[in-house]
Amino acid sequence: MSKLINFITRSRVWRSFFRHGWPDNPLDRSLVMTTNIFFHLHPVKVRRKSLRATYSFGLGIISVIVFTVLSITGLLLMFYYAPTIERAYSYILTLQTRVPFGQLLRNLHRWGAHLMVIVVVLHMARVFYTGAYKPPREFNWVVGVLLLILTLGASFTGYLLPWDQLAYWAITVGTSVAGYEPIMGSAIKAALLGGPEVGQEALTRFYALHVMLIPGVIALLTSLHLWRVRKDGGLAVQDPAEEDKE
Amino acid sequence: MSTNESTKPLSRRSFLGLAWAGSLSLIFAQAVIATLKFIKPISTGGFGGLVYAGKLATFSINSVNRILAGRFYISRTEEGVIALWQKCPHLGCAVPWNEQEGIFHCPCHGSTFDRVGELLGGPAPRAMSYFPVEVVDDEIWVDTGHPVDRSHHDPSHLTKI
Amino acid sequence: MKRTTDKKPESFSPEDRQMKTYSLVELVKAPTPMADHGPDDTIFAFPIVAIMELLLTLGVILALLLMSLAVNAPLEEIANPIITTDPAKAPWYFMGLQEMLEHGHPTLMAILMPTLMVLFVIAIPYLDHTPAGKGIWFTSKRGKRIVLFTAIYVCLAMPAYILLDTSFPIREILRGQLPDFVLNVVFPAIIMSVIVLLPLLVLLRYQPNAREVMLALFTVLFLSAIVFTLTGFLFRGPGFELYWPWNMPGDYSPWDNL
Numbered sequence: 046m047s048k049l050i051n052f053i054t055r056s057r058v059w060r061s062f063f064r065h066g067w068p069d070n071p072l073d074r075s076l077v078m079t080t081n082i083f084f085h086l087h088p089v090k091v092r093r094k095s096l097r098a099t100y101s102f103g104l105g106i107i108s109v110i111v112f113t114v115l116s117i118t119g120l121l122l123m124f125y126y127a128p129t130i131e132r133a134y135s136y137i138l139t140l141q142t143r144v145p146f147g148q149l150l151r152n153l154h155r156w157g158a159h160l161m162v163i164v165v166v167l168h169m170a171r172v173f174y175t176g177a178y179k180p181p182r183e184f185n186w187v188v189g190v191l192l193l194i195l196t197l198g199a200s201f202t203g204y205l206l207p208w209d210q211l212a213y214w215a216i217t218v219g220t221s222v223a224g225y226e227p228i229m230g231s232a233i234k235a236a237l238l239g240g241p242e243v244g245q246e247a248l249t250r251f252y253a254l255h256v257m258l259i260p261g262v263i264a265l266l267t268s269l270h271l272w273r274v275r276k277d278g279g280l281a282v283q284d285p286a287e288e289d290k291e
Numbered sequence: 292m293s294t295n296e297s298t299k300p301l302s303r304r305s306f307l308g309l310a311w312a313g314s315l316s317l318i319f320a321q322a323v324i325a326t327l328k329f330i331k332p333i334s335t336g337g338f339g340g341l342v343y344a345g346k347l348a349t350f351s352i353n354s355v356n357r358i359l360a361g362r363f364y365i366s367r368t369e370e371g372v373i374a375l376w377q378k379c380p381h382l383g384c385a386v387p388w389n390e391q392e393g394i395f396h397c398p399c400h401g402s403t404f405d406r407v408g409e410l411l412g413g414p415a416p417r418a419m420s421y422f423p424v425e426v427v428d429d430e431i432w433v434d435t436g437h438p439v440d441r442s443h444h445d446p447s448h449l450t451k452i
Numbered sequence: 453m454k455r456t457t458d459k460k461p462e463s464f465s466p467e468d469r470q471m472k473t474y475s476l477v478e479l480v481k482a483p484t485p486m487a488d489h490g491p492d493d494t495i496f497a498f499p500i501v502a503i504m505e506l507l508l509t510l511g512v513i514l515a516l517l518l519m520s521l522a523v524n525a526p527l528e529e530i531a532n533p534i535i536t537t538d539p540a541k542a543p544w545y546f547m548g549l550q551e552m553l554e555h556g557h558p559t560l561m562a563i564l565m566p567t568l569m570v571l572f573v574i575a576i577p578y579l580d581h582t583p584a585g586k587g588i589w590f591t592s593k594r595g596k597r598i599v600l601f602t603a604i605y606v607c608l609a610m611p612a613y614i615l616l617d618t619s620f621p622i623r624e625i626l627r628g629q630l631p632d633f634v635l636n637v638v639f640p641a642i643i644m645s646v647i648v649l650l651p652l653l654v655l656l657r658y659q660p661n662a663r664e665v666m667l668a669l670f671t672v673l674f675l676s677a678i679v680f681t682l683t684g685f686l687f688r689g690p691g692f693e694l695y696w697p698w699n700m701p702g703d704y705s706p707w708d709n710l
Contacts (some may be wrong), residue, residue, distance in 0.1 A: 354503055359534055360492060362533070362534065377534075381558070382553070382558075383552075384536040384540050385535060385536040386536075387535075387536070396547070396691070397536075397537055398537070398538035398540055398555060398690065398691055398692065399536065399539065399540040399692060400550075400692050400695065401554075401556055401691050401692045411625055412624050412627070414553055414555075414556075414558075414623075414636075415555075416557060416558065416632070416636070
């Protein structure tokens with residue numbers, strides 16, 4: 046057995062994938078983080094204090110996890126959906142009644158969306174109340190606020206897609222609010238709806254925003270956000286010198 | 292270069308730099324304008340042209356009747372008729388006519404309007420919009436392509452009969 | 453790196469070597485990453501962080517699965533532009549905005565105030581850039597008390613305002629006697645500003661630092677947003693009237709709107 050493992054891990058193919066040995070020593074544990082694309086957003090070493098569950102509650106990581114769950118379930122839902130006002134609703138009915146696990150998938154996407162909004166808001170509150178926006182993390186706080194707005198946008202655009210009464214009137218009310226913005230209001234509303242009221246054009250536009258533009262920008266900004274966390278020295282924790290003073 | 296920098300208003304290097312920056316911003320700006328034009332909806336009018344509401348005789352005086360096809364109400368008073376757009380001027384909900392209360396009562400935020408669309412209460416900022424009405428041979432025709440927004444109701448908004 | 457010493461590079465002639473090839477250019481007053489810091493208590497991120505992330509992933513997926521098995525996502529009848537549902541509500545996270553709309557002109561309540569709020573939130577790190585007290589919940593004992601008192605204040609003041617404005621709406625009582633602009637814009641703006649700024653005025657008597665001002669202001673805005681959202685989402689029933697969530701008329705339940 047160990048011979049087989051040895052053979053695999055020493056092979057040219059394996060070593061072309063992984064450029065580090067088994068991570069049981071400091072060197073390889075560093076190399077895991079620096080040579081693996083999924084880990085390279087993490088620092089090599091973290092402060093013990095920043096790992097305490099009651100400090101961060103893991104809210105930032107949970108947002109990333111929920112976003113991933115939403116991306117996967119959303120992609121699967123796209124297989125059984127088309128954004129036309131004649132068929133969108135019947136697609137949802139088909140999904141719920143005839144497609145195996147269709148209802149479950151839709152539930153996961155719906156509750157996941159609500160969870161993401163809640164978690165992202167709580168994450169912002171956590172960062173504020175622990176003073177983690179202080180220098181050098183000012184810019185990352187701004188990116189975070191943008192991500193919160195985008196999360197609301199992703200959820201709002203997705204709300205219209207089932208094309209039921211709930212969706213229709215929620216979006217009618219929601220977009221009418223935008224019309225009251227004094228300078229660009231009516232232009233923004235028209236650009237969102239693609240017409241005078243919520244109809245086929247609005248559904249098409251919301252679909253494009255929901256499945257492509259907003260998640261794409263979220264993914265991009267999340268990468269920036271995580272990279273900045275690492276560049277700014279990991280999670281903000283109390284300076285040890287200050288702790289001694291207390 | 293051998294010439295004195297301070298006597299020269301603009302060196303060739305910085306001129307070329309400025310020219311590049313300027314052209315690139317122009318290209319960028321026209322791309323932005325083109326995108327905005329692209330996003331702007333192609334249909335901006337209402338949802339239709341002339342809608343036939345019905346014979347004048349079918350609308351009794353002091354009655355409010357809903358014409359589903361045109362999304363408006365025909366309200367007839369002693370002075371004339373008015374075609375009120377069902378859309379609440381507050382946030383766009385369809386305002387139902389409440390026969391018992393004798394008012395339009397919006398379910399979204401509780402705005403209320405009287406039978407000619409004048410604002411009675413609630414958060415709506417103005418009276419209900421109306422469509423121009425034409426009465427031809429005792430038939431009521433409504434032009435749903437040109438809604439009229441108004442701050443208050445005025446008797447001149449009624450079409451005399 | 454090893455340099456072969458048998459052949460001297462031409463630029464390093466003996467004359468050159470006697471000259472100083474470096475000099476102090478400037479002294480900069482700025483913190484270095486490690487200056488004045490004690491030893492950090494760090495550990496290798498791998499595998500502990502990877503394990504924590506795996507556990508969190510499993511936990512989140514389990515929670516979502518249980519929720520999805522227990523409750524189905526709502527689906528009403530097909531969209532009908534002619535009939536408005538009663539009540540017609542925005543998605544729950546915008547119900548705070550819709551509730552605000554009930555108390556003043558839309559441009560003030562749904563555009564101006566939220567925009568100011570977002571701009572303030574974005575500006576927080578530029579208004580309060582003192583490094584002290586980061587990494588500690590509520591920064592200090594005093595910070596904790598400020599947040600607690602502000603929270604109690606908001607949880608009393610905002611519901612009271614919503615109730616008062618609904619039962620004795622100035623707008624309706626004085627309609628026609630004062631211009632609409634005064635009733636719908638000026639009055640709500642003044643009332644809202646007073647409610648939001650009152651705890652700050654009290655706090656200013658205790659010589660707060662920037663962080664403490666931020667703590668008070670953010671708590672007021674954050675909790676107000678929550679109070680308004682919950683009111684709009686849970687307590688508004690048919691006709692957008694106030695009801696107890698468990699005592700809605702008809703077969704309406706606020707949870708159907710999720």
